[in-house]
Amino acid sequence: MDKKAELKIDGETYYLPVVEGTEQERGLDISKLRAESGCITLDIGYKNTGSTKSDITFINGEEGILRYRGYSIEELCEKSNFIEVAYLLIYGELPTKEQYDEFENDIRRHTIIHEDLKHYYDAYPQRAHPMGVLASMVSSLSLYYPESLDPNPPEDQIDRHIRRLIAKITTIAAQSYKNSMGHPMMYPDNKLNYAENFLHMMFALPTENYEVNPTLARALDMLLILHADHEQNCSASTVRMVGSSQANIYATISAGISALWGPLHGGANQAVIEMLEKIKEDGGDSKKWIEKAKDKDDPFRLMGFGHRVYKNFDPRAKIIKSECDKVLAELNVNEPILEIAKELEEHALSDDYFAEKKLYPNVDFYSGIMYKAMGIPTEMFTVLFAIGRLPGWIAQWKEMREGKEPINRPRQIYTGYNERSYNPIDKRS
Secondary structure, eight states: OOOEEEEEETTEEEEEEEEEOTTOOEEEOOTTHHHHHSOOOOOGGGTTOOOOOOSSEEEETTTTEEEETTEEHHHHHHHOOHHHHHHHHHHSSOOOHHHHHHHHHHHHTTOOOOHHHHHHHHHSOTTOOHHHHHHHHHHHHHHHOGGGGOSSOOHHHHHHHHHHHHHHHHHHHHHHHHHHHTOOOOOOOTTSOHHHHHHHHHHOOTTSOOOOOHHHHHHHHHHHHHHSOOSSOHHHHHHHHHHTTTOOHHHHHHHHHHHHTSTTTTTHHHHHHHHHHHHHHTTOOHHHHHHHHHOTTSOOOOTTBOOSSOSSOOHHHHHHHHHHHHHHHHHTOOOHHHHHHHHHHHHHHTOHHHHHTTOOBOHHHHHHHHHHHHTOOGGGHHHHHHHHHHHHHHHHHHHHHHTTOOOOOOOOOOOSOOOOOOOOGGGOO
16 A cells, blocks of 8 residues: 555645655655645755656765766776766666767767857957856857757757767867967867867867876766766756756756856855965965864855765765875875865864764865866866766756656745735825
8 A cells, every 4th residue: 555644734634645766765745735735835945855756866965875877976986987977877777889889979079069159259258257158158059959949859869969968068168268268279189088088178289289198087087977967956956947848958958057157056166276275375274274164153164075965975075085196196286275175184084073063075175176286277167067967967857858747837935915005106105
């Protein structure tokens, strides 16, 4: 017999079906509550609301578990690569050799952007934030592929849009950086793999021979895997909500990019570096700032520590810390803020205050440090996050579409004025 929860309102009893997921997560189905009782639930910020059922990503924040389609993030980072993980997230299973080769080849041959799009960059201020440029340029792709406006396209057309997006986002992102520097555009080199090609487009110059460092390329590939999806977060939920209106895939992904831009979401690793710069300017005394973070009357907060979901160590942080150590050793960088970061990490991990509150360094702390060491400009950190998150957004959009989910339309509890009469302007006091 199906389990039901009982809810009593004004003496009336209503029965809410109990829904259970494959990992024994339980929820109450309230989809008929308003029709039957006239009541809605109020959950500001959707912290306790399941907006959908999903097969894509499983998170257990208490135990520090993250899995894509059932595969642990640890195993995927060790054995897979970003393109294979993208296929897994979007299509539900790991590809065969033939499927992988076709997917990767399609992405390689779609990396070039239309020459007209290059002129768009000239219209932006040179110091325009690259996330704003990225959101705008991705949305503009719909103008060059008008067939994307069809709300019911054939599957092969959807696949072409998906592969175009994954291919072109790196070219668009790298060119936004080149434009900000006043450098000529570097066309993609499709002999290189995904991460190598992005580094080539970012850092190569026509007058120089640029060799991609394989350690950095592997580190970037791993970072993209770690960011590839994270369940129903702010940007993924934005993608599903915008997509539910049958907006085209390019506009839908652009909305996700805009949501990710916020400092409380994708901008967190940028905030880590800005915090470290602030500590350096103050003299670099990491102990002083640790004490400030512990003082409840001090507004300062350590960026990159703790997580809204993970109540233990962020599993992505464990992986990235090891890779971060390799990158720093390989590059042998002498950067004061990286030394400050190491000191903050050591102090926090040995301090009972942080252990009791489970404020461990998270993925944003280490990714910011790695990007800085790799020479990625701070304003590009969130762009890298968006590139990594793209397969997850596409998977969420595709799942919402294939599930024929209705247009999203949350309710509210109205707290404004009751009905009142209009007074002409000359009679208002």
